[in-house]
Amino acid sequence: MATAETHHVLDTPTFDEPTKLLIVVSPYYKDIADNLVSGAQAECEKAGATCEVVEVPGALEIPPAIRIAHRQSNFDGFVALGCIIRGETTHYETVCNDSSRGLMLLGLQGANIGNGILTVENREQAEVRADADGQNKGGGAAAAALHLIALQRKYGQKSKGVGFKPRPTLDDDESFQIA
Structure with a gap:
């Protein structure tokens, strides 16, 4: 159960130029996803940013969707939203770990991502968090993405392929190298 501790929250960043985020959400638990999206949209609006929302079937599809958009579009950042509730099998661990790992690898490639994929034991925990x-x-999650965008703009030009980046191979299979 969550405690009533007070945590420090950074002020919402402001931007001198237009800022555009893509919210990628898995509506597997639609009511929870809708609440997560509402919170993310409000945070984007508070920062003066615009956002678009795209839905994917499940949490495992969120990282690939962000990868596609990061490589082929002009979004400044991404917000990953969804909910994974523990069930009776080990599928929970697989989905939690793999979706999180996928987002982290994308972040190391230069994508500004706020992770709002809830990993909870039950629906009640999800409802409280969403x-x-x-x-x-x-x-x-939107605030995290906005802060990363602000850092990126503070320290230099937008760059893709920072950290781990795909290295082309002879058989067109992607492997990763440290940049």
């Missing part, structure tokens, strides 16, 4: 008037994890 509530835009409560823990507002959707808003927190």
